[in-house]
């Protein structure tokens with residue numbers, strides 16, 4: 110793998126990010142969730158509204174990681190400290206891309222004076238966040254398209 114660069118997400122990236130999100134959930138999160146659960150979490154890409162994703166990135170710190178013109182991960186956070194999406198490409202797991210994205214998000218939120226980071230982490234991402242100093246506020250069950258999924262509300266003082 111060549112050098113990995115971070116850059117802001119633009120509207121033109123959103124189609125690729127939706128595909129990455131879908132594929133990562135279906136091939137990585139499937140280790141911890143059932144087929145029904147991943148289908149509810151990440152429906153077929155043509156059912157994921159691009160416009161809503163573009164709107165949801167507006168006003169956020171939204172960043173992607175790229176190597177050799179391949180988008181290999183992305184994350185977005187609000188200035189109040191809420192870390193929302195955080196996904197690494199299914200074929201680029203465990204290569205430090207999540208760490209790179211996380212460092213960028215944390216330093217942005219420190220500079221923004223957020224005071225703390227809050228995220229709703231999957232079972233899959235829990236160890237990643239725990240090893241970065243997050244603690245579990247609560248375990249919760251959320252409903253997506255009539256299906257229940259377990260995740261964790263995590264926070265970290267910064």
Ligand SMILES: CC(C)(COP(=O)(O)OP(=O)(O)OC[C@H]1O[C@@H](n2cnc3c(N)ncnc32)[C@H](O)[C@@H]1OP(=O)(O)O)[C@@H](O)C(=O)NCCC(=O)NCCS
Pocket residue numbers: 133134137138194195196197198201202203204205206207208209229230231233234236237238240
């Ligand atoms: C959670 C996630 C974003 C982490 O991204 P990642 O790029 O795999 O993360 P990293 O490679 O930086 O670190 C992962 C671990 O692999 C280790 N690692 C780093 N380089 C490695 C390498 N070359 N080979 C093997 N392991 C490596 C790291 O030490 C790290 O361990 P740690 O957490 O104990 O520090 C990623 O697994 C993912 O996309 N998960 C599915 C989506 C998801 O659940 N996202 C959360 C939204 S709710």
